[in-house]
Amino acid sequence: MLMLYNSDNFAVVQFDLPGDSAAVEPTGNDPALTRGGYEIVDKFARKEIFLEGAMAESFKVGVEALIQTSPSEDELDDYIARFTQLAQNPVVLH
Known part of the structure; x- marks a missing residue:
């Protein structure tokens, strides 16, 4: 987890999670698969969204540009x- x-x-927080290596045959030379995404919290609306996959890549490319x-x-x-307009999950503190 990295606060960006x-x-x-x-x-905006970036998450890198270990991927599911069960779908890939181990060869001993393959790098560990990873997956992850970005959690965006809208502080005023008190909602959050987690972007992964193509949406996360689009977010990353846009931020880099x-x-x-x-x-x-x-x-x-x-x-x-623009991304938080899709947010549906309320922010809940534990």
Whole structure:
């Protein structure tokens, strides 16, 4: 788990989880499979979304392109807000 971004509006955390190696025959030379994604928390709406697969890759590519332009916090928040519109899960503290 790695905190990537934390503003007044959003928090973005990257998760890298061990993949399911049962589907692949072990050859001794294969690197360990990994999977993961990004959890985005909308602090004002108190909702979160977990992006994985193609959606996570799209998020990553978009953030990398945005970083090349030295964006302001507002520009980063606007980009992240496009993904949080899909958020359905309420944030619950344990």
